[in-house]
Amino acid sequence: IRRLLRGTALFVATAWGMGVAEPKKLIHGLKVGMALSLVSLFYYMRPLYEGVGGNAMWSIMTVVVVFEYTVGATLSKSVNRTTGTFLAGSLGVGVHWVASQSGDHLEPIVIGISVFLLASATTFSRFIPTVKTRFDYGALIFILTFSLVSVSGYRVDKLIDMARQRVSTILIGTSLCFITSMLICPIWAGDELHNLTHRNIDKLASSLEGCIADYFKGDSCDDNSKRDSSKEIQAYKCVLNSKPTEESMANFARWEPAHGHFSFRHPWKGYLKIGSLIRNCAYCIHTMTNCTNSEMQAPEFLKRQLQKPCMELCSRTSRLLKELAIMMKTMTRSSKLDFCLQEMNFAAQELQDALRSLPIKPEPMLRPAEDINHEKPETMAASHGPPLLEVLPLVTLVSLLIETAARIEDLIGG
Amino acid sequence: IRRLLRGTALFVATAWGMGVAEPKKLIHGLKVGMALSLVSLFYYMRPLYEGVGGNAMWSIMTVVVVFEYTVGATLSKSVNRTTGTFLAGSLGVGVHWVASQSGDHLEPIVIGISVFLLASATTFSRFIPTVKTRFDYGALIFILTFSLVSVSGYRVDKLIDMARQRVSTILIGTSLCFITSMLICPIWAGDELHNLTHRNIDKLASSLEGCIADYFKGDSCDDNSKRDSSKEIQAYKCVLNSKPTEESMANFARWEPAHGHFSFRHPWKGYLKIGSLIRNCAYCIHTMTNCTNSEMQAPEFLKRQLQKPCMELCSRTSRLLKELAIMMKTMTRSSKLDFCLQEMNFAAQELQDALRSLPIKPEPMLRPAEDINHEKPETMAASHGPPLLEVLPLVTLVSLLIETAARIEDLIGG
Numbered sequence: 001i002r003r004l005l006r007g008t009a010l011f012v013a014t015a016w017g018m019g020v021a022e023p024k025k026l027i028h029g030l031k032v033g034m035a036l037s038l039v040s041l042f043y044y045m046r047p048l049y050e051g052v053g054g055n056a057m058w059s060i061m062t063v064v065v066v067f068e069y070t071v072g073a074t075l076s077k078s079v080n081r082t083t084g085t086f087l088a089g090s091l092g093v094g095v096h097w098v099a100s101q102s103g104d105h106l107e108p109i110v111i112g113i114s115v116f117l118l119a120s121a122t123t124f125s126r127f128i129p130t131v132k133t134r135f136d137y138g139a140l141i142f143i144l145t146f147s148l149v150s151v152s153g154y155r156v157d158k159l160i161d162m163a164r165q166r167v168s169t170i171l172i173g174t175s176l177c178f179i180t181s182m183l184i185c186p187i188w189a190g191d192e193l194h195n196l197t198h199r200n201i202d203k204l205a206s207s208l209e210g211c212i213a214d215y216f217k218g219d220s221c222d223d224n225s226k227r228d229s230s231k232e233i234q235a236y237k238c239v240l241n242s243k244p245t246e247e248s249m250a251n252f253a254r255w256e257p258a259h260g261h262f263s264f265r266h267p268w269k270g271y272l273k274i275g276s277l278i279r280n281c282a283y284c285i286h287t288m289t290n291c292t293n294s295e296m297q298a299p300e301f302l303k304r305q306l307q308k309p310c311m312e313l314c315s316r317t318s319r320l321l322k323e324l325a326i327m328m329k330t331m332t333r334s335s336k337l338d339f340c341l342q343e344m345n346f347a348a349q350e351l352q353d354a355l356r357s358l359p360i361k362p363e364p365m366l367r368p369a370e371d372i373n374h375e376k377p378e379t380m381a382a383s384h385g386p387p388l389l390e391v392l393p394l395v396t397l398v399s400l401l402i403e404t405a406a407r408i409e410d411l412i413g414g
Numbered sequence: 415i416r417r418l419l420r421g422t423a424l425f426v427a428t429a430w431g432m433g434v435a436e437p438k439k440l441i442h443g444l445k446v447g448m449a450l451s452l453v454s455l456f457y458y459m460r461p462l463y464e465g466v467g468g469n470a471m472w473s474i475m476t477v478v479v480v481f482e483y484t485v486g487a488t489l490s491k492s493v494n495r496t497t498g499t500f501l502a503g504s505l506g507v508g509v510h511w512v513a514s515q516s517g518d519h520l521e522p523i524v525i526g527i528s529v530f531l532l533a534s535a536t537t538f539s540r541f542i543p544t545v546k547t548r549f550d551y552g553a554l555i556f557i558l559t560f561s562l563v564s565v566s567g568y569r570v571d572k573l574i575d576m577a578r579q580r581v582s583t584i585l586i587g588t589s590l591c592f593i594t595s596m597l598i599c600p601i602w603a604g605d606e607l608h609n610l611t612h613r614n615i616d617k618l619a620s621s622l623e624g625c626i627a628d629y630f631k632g633d634s635c636d637d638n639s640k641r642d643s644s645k646e647i648q649a650y651k652c653v654l655n656s657k658p659t660e661e662s663m664a665n666f667a668r669w670e671p672a673h674g675h676f677s678f679r680h681p682w683k684g685y686l687k688i689g690s691l692i693r694n695c696a697y698c699i700h701t702m703t704n705c706t707n708s709e710m711q712a713p714e715f716l717k718r719q720l721q722k723p724c725m726e727l728c729s730r731t732s733r734l735l736k737e738l739a740i741m742m743k744t745m746t747r748s749s750k751l752d753f754c755l756q757e758m759n760f761a762a763q764e765l766q767d768a769l770r771s772l773p774i775k776p777e778p779m780l781r782p783a784e785d786i787n788h789e790k791p792e793t794m795a796a797s798h799g800p801p802l803l804e805v806l807p808l809v810t811l812v813s814l815l816i817e818t819a820a821r822i823e824d825l826i827g828g
Contacts, residue, residue: 015542023542029538033530036557040526040565057562064533064558112451119478120447128429129437143450144478148471151454241657241695283654286694287701 010096013399025069025187032067035180039063039173062173067181072189072252074181077137078174079255084141085170091118092149103182111150118232119143158259189252190262193271196246198328200239204285206323207236211289212314216307233289239282246275261331274294309354313347320344439483441599446481449594453477453587472580476587481595486603486666488595492588494552494668499584502556503577505532506563513564525564533557547665587628603666604676607685610660614692615652618699619735622648625703626728630721647703653696660689675745688742723768727761734758 019026039059065078099110125131126139149163181187210232250268258264320340327337433440453473480491513524539545563577573619581698595601624646664682672678734754 011542011544014544015539018541019538025541026538029534029536032537032557033532033534036533036561037526037530040522040529040561060565061558061559064554064561108454112454115454116447116451118447119450120443122443123435123446124440124443125429127432127436129424130425130428140478143446147450147454147474147478151474179795241655243655244658282702283697283700286697 002166010273024185026041026188028069028187028293031180031184032063034184035063035176036060038176038180058169059173059176062170063216064097066174067177069394070187070189070192070249070252072249072254072256073180074177076134076174076252078177080135080138080139082167082170082174084138085145086167087104088142088145089149093160093163095150097148115147115150118146133247188256188262190256190268191260193246193249193253193268195251195264196242196330197271197274197278198325200242200275201321201325201328203235203239204278204281205318205325206232207234207282207285208321209314209318211285212234212310216311231373236282238287239278240286242275243279246272307350309347313351316340316344316347438599438601442483442601445594445598446477448598449477449481449590450474452590453596455546472583473587473590476584480588484601484603484606484663484666485595486663486668486670488591489669490666491551492591494549496581496584496588497553498552498555499559499581502559503563503581506560507574507577508561509564513557524634530563532560536805547661590714600673602670602673602676603663603669604680604682605674607663607667607682608742610656610663610678611688611692613738614656614689615735615739615742617649617653618692618695619732619739620646621648621699622735623728623732624649625699626724630725650696650699653692654700656689657693660686672753723761723765727758727765730754730758730761 031047066074066081068074068077095111095114099114102110122139122143126136126174131139145166210230214230214233250272253266253268256262256264320337320343323337323340476495480488480495480682482488482491509525509528513521513528516524536557540550545553569764624644628644628647664686667680667682670676670678734751734757737751737754
């Protein structure tokens with residue numbers, strides 16, 4: 001029992017934390033509750049109840065199933081549901097007419113076969129990518145309505161009347177969903193996508209900074225700040241798996257009317273391109289953190305030699321990324337960006353120069369002591385090898401970042 | 415019209431190709447069709463129809479909504495639906511009783527408020543991660559049934575009778591789904607997860623091989639084979655985004671009874687760990703392909719010098735991966751694995767040695783010509799720099815692969 005109590009307490013705490021952190025989700029919950037209470041009015045008010053018959057239940061069902069977190073998702077599901085119901089309803093009535101013409105014995109067979117064929121074909125079509133991303137729910141509703149109408153048509157005689165009522169109740173439910181989701185604190189999929197994108201860029205910047213700072217500071221700082229920085233470094237991890245979220249958001253955003261800064265046909269696909277570029281950077285950072293955590297550590301003096309240009313480049317890159325994030329956020333073209341880019345390129349050049357002079361520099365220091373003895377090439381190589389092994393991924397990362405920044409520059413036009 | 419026709423043709427061609435490539439999906443479609451036809455029997459057979467009343471429609475609905483691609487998903491949805499309906503039904507009856515005790519005027523208010531509160535709270539709870547991954551559908555059904563029962567209780571007087579019928583029809587629907595999905599060509603989520611995992615390891619191996627071969631062969635081969643190899647290299651891309659699929663599969667697999675080589679409590683979470691390790695490798699390969707495609711190309715002679723150890727290491731690594739894939743597939747511990755691992759470690763050592771001797775080797779060749787002139791360190795560095803810039807990510811990749819292989823070794827015990 002104590003475990004159960006503790007579990008419940010944890011659950012409530014999680015829920016509370018989430019509610020405070022993301023009030024939007026709380027608002028969504030309240031909106032659903034409100035829409036459902038409104039729909040119940042159709043039951044309470046007698047004249048309306050008699051208008052749509054016992055089918056008022058279908059409005060409730062529609063509201064529960066169709067009401068989604070974002071406006072775009074709600075719209076897309078509503079359209080899917082209405083179209084699916086309408087198509088399947090008319091087809092069901094048609095099949096029912098054909099079946100009733102074919103005599104009492106054949107009737108169930110005709111209906112059974114048509115249900116089997118259409119359900120199989122539609123279920124299979126749900127695996128096709130285009131159908132899956134856009135009409136998955138519509139296909140489900142199509143199967144459902146078709147089998148209900150054609151099968152129950154065998155019993156219920158007032159079929160067309162029933163179909164008409166069904167469609168009207170669904171329309172009532174969907175329009176109520178539209179109104180509630182669009183007028184009361186609307187949550188737009190487009191906004192969410194926009195925020196996700198610029199937040200991800202920001203996260204990359206702080207991860208990059210944290211990772212490099214962590215690597216060069218080493219063990220000098222205390223545990224507390226280390227935990228902070230490791231939390232910061234982990235920020236990029238949620239970027240790695242952002243693809244499905246972005247895709248569904250972009251898919252829903254296409255349904256949304258103009259709102260805020262976005263027009264109706266905003267180029268949402270551009271966000272997917274930017275997203276994949278951001279993910280490219282995140283993969284690089286991931287590989288880099290793996291390198292910095294590997295057992296092979298560079299000798300201290302070499303690390304110190306590279307510290308300055310590395311830190312420099314890193315801060316420039318993250319400043320560029322932050323500038324980009326702000327640019328994305330405000331959807332303006334800042335003149336600072338070109339300046340930041342130039343600065344970053346310059347820093348990258350400097351780091352490359354520092355790297356090039358690195359394998360040579362120790363030589364003059366070593367030579368006087370060893371008197372140019374050519375028999376020990378291995379020890380020299382060993383002292384050169386490790387640092388390059390760990391520092392070079394950084395350079396590749398940086399060159400990639402430059403590429404990405406340039407590509408993102410091309411992409412955004414407002 | 416021509417565009418529409420072409421679109422339809424393309425759609426049919428896609429569907430046909432998918433049906434041939436993955437007959438399982440076709441079979442799933444047929445199974446759904448069959449289950450639906452069976453459920454229709456409840457309408458055709460008069461005694462059964464009278465037994466469950468007009469609620470037989472709920473069986474059809476259950477079959478349509480609950481029947482999923484894998485057995486695990488079907489089971490999980492069925493349990494969710496049954497539990498959700500049962501809980502919400504009993505709660506709805508309770509609320510209805512309380513409301514009916516509170517007088518005619520208060521009745522709709524009590525019901526309205528309780529619907530509002532419960533719907534809001536449940537909708538909000540669907541955002542909590544634990545609920546989202548496991549009970550999302552159950553929560554939806556809970557809201558639906560609760561509002562239906564409590565609201566319609568205001569009209570329909572035979573409430574408890576209705577609830578009993580509702581539950582029994584849902585039980586009929588779910589048990590029919592169980593039988594069809596488990597007895598006729600069952601598609602187990604566990605099997606799918608298992609296949610996905612060892613196929614992903616295989617893909618990594620071929621991507622790695624293709625990438626390195628492509629890099630060292632350069633422009634010597636013709637266009638046709640190049641397109642083939644680039645297709646091979648792209649294989650790892652689907653590994654990058656496999657996380658959500660793996661997680662849902664593992665989640666569904668927990669519901670499945672023992673089947674094939676898998677016992678009931680098979681450690682499915684182990685697959686998630688292996689999956690994330692595989693993804694780590696895929697990120698490395700991704701970074702590597704970026705490096706091989708960059709504009710900066712190493713001088714030919716250095717490339718040739720490193721070609722042999724690189725190719726050697728690459729073939730050893732991919733052999734190890736393939737061995738691992740076979741081991742995963744057959745769930746046996748092959749003795750070859752240790753041998754392959756040793757070979758790979760040896761090859762990695764050789765490559766590191768080759769790298770270390772690389773910056774030294776050109777020196778003796780250059781020295782006689784240049785007579786040890788120390789004024790030109792830049793040109794020497796420049797000739798060392800670029801090749802390392804491109805070859806070293808390979809080495810880091812390899813060291814990562816070694817780590818991964820070691821970790822995977824730890825993980826699998828059958």
